[in-house]
Amino acid sequence: xxxxxxxxxxxxxxxxxxxxxxxxxxxxxxxxxxxxxxxxxxxxxxxxxxxxxxxxxxxxxxxxxxxxxxxxxxxxxxxxxxxxxxxxxxxxxxxxxxxxxxxxxxxxxxxxxxxxxxxxxxxxxxxxxxxxxxxxxxxxxxxxxxxxxxxxxxxxxxxxxxxxxxxxxxxxxxxxxxxxxxxxxxxxxxxxxxxxxxxxxxxxxxxxxxxxxxxxxxxxxxxxxxxxxxxxxxxxxxxxxxxxxxxxxxxxxxxxxxxxxxxxxxxxxxxxxxxxxxxxxxxxxxxxxxxxxxxxxxxxxxxxxxxxxxxxxxxxxxxxxxxxxxxxxxxxxxxxxxxxxxxxxxxxxxxxxxxxxxxxxxxxxxxxxxxxxxxxxxxxxxxxxxxxxxxxxxxxxxxxxxxxxxxxxxxxxxxxxxxxxxxxxxxxxxxxxxxxxxxxxxxxxxxxxxxxxxxxxxxxxxxxxxxxxxxxxxxxxxxxxxxxxxxxxxxxxxxxxxxxxxxxxxxxxxxxxxxxxxxxxxxxxxxxxxxxxxxxxxxxxxxxxxxxxxxxxxxxxxxxxxxxxxxxxxxxxxxxxxxxxxxxxxxxxxxxxxxxxxxxxxxxxxxxxxxxxxxx
Amino acid sequence: xxxxxxxxxxxxxxxxxxxxxxxxxxxxxxxxxxxxxxxxxxxxxxxxxxxxxxxxxxxxxxxxxxxxxxxxxxxxxxxxxxxxxxxxxxxxxxxxxxxxxxxxxxxxxxxxxxxxxxxxxxxxxxxxxxxxxxxxxxxxxxxxxxxxxxxxxxxxxxxxxxxxxxxxxxxxxxxxxxxxxxxxxxxxxxxxxxxxxxxxxxxxxxxxxxxxxxxxxxxxxxxxxxxxxxxxxxxxxxxxxxxxxx
Numbered sequence: 001x002x003x004x005x006x007x008x009x010x011x012x013x014x015x016x017x018x019x020x021x022x023x024x025x026x027x028x029x030x031x032x033x034x035x036x037x038x039x040x041x042x043x044x045x046x047x048x049x050x051x052x053x054x055x056x057x058x059x060x061x062x063x064x065x066x067x068x069x070x071x072x073x074x075x076x077x078x079x080x081x082x083x084x085x086x087x088x089x090x091x092x093x094x095x096x097x098x099x100x101x102x103x104x105x106x107x108x109x110x111x112x113x114x115x116x117x118x119x120x121x122x123x124x125x126x127x128x129x130x131x132x133x134x135x136x137x138x139x140x141x142x143x144x145x146x147x148x149x150x151x152x153x154x155x156x157x158x159x160x161x162x163x164x165x166x167x168x169x170x171x172x173x174x175x176x177x178x179x180x181x182x183x184x185x186x187x188x189x190x191x192x193x194x195x196x197x198x199x200x201x202x203x204x205x206x207x208x209x210x211x212x213x214x215x216x217x218x219x220x221x222x223x224x225x226x227x228x229x230x231x232x233x234x235x236x237x238x239x240x241x242x243x244x245x246x247x248x249x250x251x252x253x254x255x256x257x258x259x260x261x262x263x264x265x266x267x268x269x270x271x272x273x274x275x276x277x278x279x280x281x282x283x284x285x286x287x288x289x290x291x292x293x294x295x296x297x298x299x300x301x302x303x304x305x306x307x308x309x310x311x312x313x314x315x316x317x318x319x320x321x322x323x324x325x326x327x328x329x330x331x332x333x334x335x336x337x338x339x340x341x342x343x344x345x346x347x348x349x350x351x352x353x354x355x356x357x358x359x360x361x362x363x364x365x366x367x368x369x370x371x372x373x374x375x376x377x378x379x380x381x382x383x384x385x386x387x388x389x390x391x392x393x394x395x396x397x398x399x400x401x402x403x404x405x406x407x408x409x410x411x412x413x414x415x416x417x418x419x420x421x422x423x424x425x426x427x428x429x430x431x432x433x434x435x436x437x438x439x440x441x442x443x444x445x446x447x448x449x450x451x452x453x454x455x456x457x458x459x460x461x462x463x464x465x466x467x468x469x470x471x472x473x474x475x476x477x478x479x480x481x482x483x484x485x486x487x488x489x490x491x492x493x494x495x496x497x498x499x500x501x502x503x504x505x506x507x508x509x510x511x512x513x514x515x516x517x518x519x520x521x522x523x524x525x526x527x528x529x530x531x532x533x534x535x536x537x538x539x540x541x542x543x544x545x546x547x548x549x550x551x552x553x554x555x556x557x558x559x560x561x562x563x564x565x566x567x568x569x570x571x572x573x574x575x576x577x578x579x580x581x582x583x584x585x586x587x588x589x590x591x592x593x594x595x596x597x598x599x600x601x602x603x604x605x606x607x608x609x610x611x612x613x614x615x616x
Numbered sequence: 617x618x619x620x621x622x623x624x625x626x627x628x629x630x631x632x633x634x635x636x637x638x639x640x641x642x643x644x645x646x647x648x649x650x651x652x653x654x655x656x657x658x659x660x661x662x663x664x665x666x667x668x669x670x671x672x673x674x675x676x677x678x679x680x681x682x683x684x685x686x687x688x689x690x691x692x693x694x695x696x697x698x699x700x701x702x703x704x705x706x707x708x709x710x711x712x713x714x715x716x717x718x719x720x721x722x723x724x725x726x727x728x729x730x731x732x733x734x735x736x737x738x739x740x741x742x743x744x745x746x747x748x749x750x751x752x753x754x755x756x757x758x759x760x761x762x763x764x765x766x767x768x769x770x771x772x773x774x775x776x777x778x779x780x781x782x783x784x785x786x787x788x789x790x791x792x793x794x795x796x797x798x799x800x801x802x803x804x805x806x807x808x809x810x811x812x813x814x815x816x817x818x819x820x821x822x823x824x825x826x827x828x829x830x831x832x833x834x835x836x837x838x839x840x841x842x843x844x845x846x847x848x849x850x851x852x853x854x855x856x857x858x859x860x861x862x
Contacts, residue, residue, distance in 0.1 A: 167730075170723060170727050170730070170731060171731070173720070173722045173723060174720045174722070174723055174727075174731055176722065177720050177721060177722050178718060178720065180682060180702075181714065181718035181720075182731070183682075183701070183702040183703045183706075184680050184681075184682060184702045184703075184705075184706060184711075184712050184714075184718075185703075185706055185711070185731060185732035185733075185775070185776070185779075186703050186706030186707050186711075186732050186733050186735050186779060187703055187731075187732070187733060188703050189703060
């Protein structure tokens, strides 16, 4: 009993911290409709800045609390700067491009933090006056945790006053619903958006700064909090402040008791909760269906055949990919094999994102299911390579059928977050079911059959299978099924009215894309000789997203160009400099600002402009 | 008196409140307006007539700066606004009451009413607005979208009378409303004209238009193709029937 009360209290404390971060995220999303991945980076910056301020200011109340508030304010200003310099320019860009931009910020902040504060964990001082513990219902409980429990409701109350009792709040609520109309009524939206970013980032920074006495400050804080904060925001309902509070409470408590009952579940608990909530309530606990932000949506352009010059370029690249490798070294062959695998991986994600119109944040699940499908067959059935490679798309396709059945019912960010939830659930099974999957140690000894064991032979096998599968995807996009897929994306109602079953079309497309990702995963497993849980973790899903977005969602050659560019860049950068994240982040940000159509889209526009000039 | 009017008319024409020249507009890649020319003088009520898809609503939205891309010239009180953002256009003194009314569901009636900032002196005060629209006073704390269609239309018009905007762009204010409410809207428009507001009105309901307007522009295929003063309406009926197909 005593234990239960203590768990409930510590659940409240973590709910409180979670709410601070999530409230900022949900406010920013509500107004700007930007899915701000950089929010976790603001949280991390809050913690680091608080560490710097507090350790440099004189000890005592003023030094500590001044440092914490100073850090929160500084992060607010940083958020404002990011909005003014970067995001403001891309409000009209497609949603996913904004996501890419904020991810560029994540990479930049990560390396800047590494440069400034170094790789080691930093320990902050404890909060003055709140060092010890106190008696709660006859039990000893840390004072600082008790203080945190109070912070959440206070912040919620202040935000409520701000939103419902001030003119600024009225404007924000109006802009959350219809920002175009707010502008037409004479409200300067730029100021409004910038101030919302200031507030949201400040809350993230405050959340981070208040962690200082609780845990060490490190470089992984950004990604670990962003996943949880997103879950809270989505479970609560995007843009809903009270929903975020409710969801934070739910997840904080479930976490606290989950550890008690079934310790293994904590890694995946939040995602399980999100999956259950989204399946039952597609717009979160207190969310309303999002009205599309008017005047910002861009119709997807029609897919056009590549201009002849680009076709020749593609053919030349293919010939080079076939003729040159015999003269390449082992290292180059490894990189080329990876590239071929990732081309298919990216093309399969593009298939559901571009023509399908569904974003997936968890596409690595199917890559990983393919890899594990093959590896488990090798480990438990001693299956030959042929069978392993055949099982890979089957396993992934099955996963796609099951998960897709839930995901394709939702739309937009909700659907993308549900794919992420399923990916994390799959990941935690691979990570924690040690008896079956070997857990973190992975499965070793997944080697190709003797005839394909040579690096060059295996490269050709990979190239043939991956390019073949990619071409099949291309063919399908131009087949009636592809038309149906695009029709339901562009106008679900009209598609339904002429007798198309949007759900089934999306479901089939989702499963097919999963199959294709499975082929890529299976080939990758044999190329590396082993599989690990990292094959299906969040960073791998993010890699796939980056490839597709770098290349451009609207062209068929996009994912190919994106996969080559991303794999090449990452490979080259990580060899040349330790700060490859910084460089990659800057490249992404510049790309978003100057080539909003992606690499392939930009190349096409350049060709078309060149071709058009003599006629004009 | 009539002579004075005659004498000042050329001068008035050259000092239109709103001068639209060669206005073009695009939604994404589709080119919707192909060079609209029109003038609205101080104190006039002017309608845009035309079939569905002729570009009437787009003309209002383009004047307000709410289309993806626009070109040409929109001069208001002599000030060029073609490159201005919509909030600047609103602060210059133009206000839009859109077809779908743009009432905010998350705000109550008073909050909806008080939302637009006062852009210039000369707007109506709250008491005058409530005396024009008594329903709104009764429902001050109701959620904006819980009002009836007619009340929402009143709210959408009332909202832009407070700001001091000189030119009101009303997009089909009578659409989908019961006849008795349509009459009330008609009275409202005549009332705000009497108070010195200038109105540019998009209307499908031709009979309603002739009860409130001074002049009518006819649009076809993204252009203005004709202009009929209200007092010559009877004489031009044949022509109008051809344009509108009514």
